[in-house]
Amino acid sequence: MRARLKDPAYVQHRRWLTLVVLCVSLLVIVLDNSILNVALPTLARPKAQGGIGASESNLQWIVDSYTLVFAGLLLTAGSLGDKFGRYRCLVIGLVTFGVGSALSASATSSSQLIAFRALMGVGGAFIMPATLSILTNVFTDPRERGRAIGVWAGVAGIGVGIGPVTGGFLLHHFWWGSVLLVNVPIVIVGLVAGYFLIPSSRDPESPPLDPLGAVLSIVGLGSLLWAVIEGPTAGWGSASVLGGFALAAVLLSSFLWWETTCPYPMLNVRFFKNPRFSAASGAITLVFMALFGTIFLLTQYLQSVQGFDPLEAGAILIPQAAAMLILAPISARLVERAGTKLVVGTGLLIVSGSLLLLLGFTPDTGVLVIIAVTTLLGVGMANVMAPATESIMGSLPRAKAGVGSAVNDTTRQVGGAVGVAVLGSLLTSRYLSYIGSRLDGVPLAPAARKAVSANIQAAVEVARRAPGSARTQILTTANDGFMSGMHLAALAAAGIVLIAAIGVFLWLPSTAPTEQEARELARSLDPVEEPEPVAAGQGTA
Numbered sequence: 001m002r003a004r005l006k007d008p009a010y011v012q013h014r015r016w017l018t019l020v021v022l023c024v025s026l027l028v029i030v031l032d033n034s035i036l037n038v039a040l041p042t043l044a045r046p047k048a049q050g051g052i053g054a055s056e057s058n059l060q061w062i063v064d065s066y067t068l069v070f071a072g073l074l075l076t077a078g079s080l081g082d083k084f085g086r087y088r089c090l091v092i093g094l095v096t097f098g099v100g101s102a103l104s105a106s107a108t109s110s111s112q113l114i115a116f117r118a119l120m121g122v123g124g125a126f127i128m129p130a131t132l133s134i135l136t137n138v139f140t141d142p143r144e145r146g147r148a149i150g151v152w153a154g155v156a157g158i159g160v161g162i163g164p165v166t167g168g169f170l171l172h173h174f175w176w177g178s179v180l181l182v183n184v185p186i187v188i189v190g191l192v193a194g195y196f197l198i199p200s201s202r203d204p205e206s207p208p209l210d211p212l213g214a215v216l217s218i219v220g221l222g223s224l225l226w227a228v229i230e231g232p233t234a235g236w237g238s239a240s241v242l243g244g245f246a247l248a249a250v251l252l253s254s255f256l257w258w259e260t261t262c263p264y265p266m267l268n269v270r271f272f273k274n275p276r277f278s279a280a281s282g283a284i285t286l287v288f289m290a291l292f293g294t295i296f297l298l299t300q301y302l303q304s305v306q307g308f309d310p311l312e313a314g315a316i317l318i319p320q321a322a323a324m325l326i327l328a329p330i331s332a333r334l335v336e337r338a339g340t341k342l343v344v345g346t347g348l349l350i351v352s353g354s355l356l357l358l359l360g361f362t363p364d365t366g367v368l369v370i371i372a373v374t375t376l377l378g379v380g381m382a383n384v385m386a387p388a389t390e391s392i393m394g395s396l397p398r399a400k401a402g403v404g405s406a407v408n409d410t411t412r413q414v415g416g417a418v419g420v421a422v423l424g425s426l427l428t429s430r431y432l433s434y435i436g437s438r439l440d441g442v443p444l445a446p447a448a449r450k451a452v453s454a455n456i457q458a459a460v461e462v463a464r465r466a467p468g469s470a471r472t473q474i475l476t477t478a479n480d481g482f483m484s485g486m487h488l489a490a491l492a493a494a495g496i497v498l499i500a501a502i503g504v505f506l507w508l509p510s511t512a513p514t515e516q517e518a519r520e521l522a523r524s525l526d527p528v529e530e531p532e533p534v535a536a537g538q539g540t541a
Helices: 002-006 008-013 015-043 056-084 086-105 110-138 142-173 183-197 211-234 239-261 269-273 275-305 310-316 318-338 340-360 367-394 398-436 446-454 456-465 468-507 515-525
Strands: none
Touching: 002 008, 008 015, 015 056, 015 086, 015 110, 015 142, 015 183, 056 086, 056 110, 056 211, 056 398, 086 110, 086 183, 110 142, 110 367, 110 398, 142 310, 142 318, 142 367, 211 239, 211 398, 239 269, 269 275, 275 310, 275 340, 275 367, 275 398, 275 456, 275 468, 310 318, 310 367, 318 340, 318 367, 340 367, 340 468, 367 398, 398 468, 456 468
């Protein structure tokens, strides 16, 4: 059956079915990014109460071990896909992810779960760049490719809404491992359907491997993310965190130097001279920095301040996810009419404006207002993700689609991790300074006072056990402190996105180059590499 996938006409005839399979494969990753967060309180319970007795540090690393491995391996996984075959890497990724999910669901301790989550990160690193690079090689027409990437980007965004809802439903009916075991049937569907519909593709030049570049990128990105993850808890000025940043700077600088001198680089850094590639990569990094950090804030706001349970909080974010799913494919048509610069720049301004609207949120803000603001955020994101991704992928020859996809995915993950750390730190700093001077008159035991100062959810738990007048004062003070920190973080996020918008309007080209311009640009960047020709008047993404 797979022999038919060597026929280009057969592949083109079934390209939209291929896209469906790629989106199913992508869905397993985007679901996992958000669904596990719902189960964290359950995991903290003792084993006798259905949990595994995870400490606060354990909970952090149950989430972050996946992110650390996933982001650290992306560039290497994309490069391996270009050399050995993208479909083969997708299969390896799906199998690894499925096995890791099954093992994670059966874990009996925090250390086991952290290790198995890291194994899932290995699988995710092979899945995500493979889906986008296969898409780029299947959809060869620039117009269709832009619309297909719009669908891909829409699916990448729906985990924001359906992850918490799905997790809440599963936890209500089953044990905590069900939020991980749900990945297995999705993986099986992706493997079976992919066998019949996903063609094999690779870099025809099959250049030698770049093992030194792979090691430098993995350890460098891993050090950077480790420092970002540890910063809020260990302290940004601590020796370990500063050492992590210093090591990352040395290794990543060495990686960039090596990639400019290596005869067969894993990542040709000269691609960043192309403004379509570099400006779009920068925009995605900054917008995901703001998005991931804001979702982190909104999740706490909806559950700890507004009092919604995980299922209700997830349901409130469904319209945002729906806006991204519906509008991301449509953004390709807007690009064809107005150009990439205007669509992406306007999308960034909408995101920045919606973040500024968060400054008006209070503990009593109505649900409809929250839905309206978060949906507007989704509208802006839909007009950024797909066109910017198409700019990145359309800037490279299809033979290098794996590395291009990995760059796109790495900017998302690194930007998101930095966003959660930085915006979370702003929130925590403002909350602590607010709480410290306003609970002096409240009769609280030292342990309870320390818990209230830790975070908003701990303050809610203390307030539930406090007498009437003290309960009201604790809740009011904690809520006000949280809202003050959330407003500060939202203002910073809006500023970050505004910087991205300015960069896009200054440097991102409105249209793709003509065939002749593309060839001249390729020769100026690297005489060996040339992108696939783009017919004049077709590529406007």
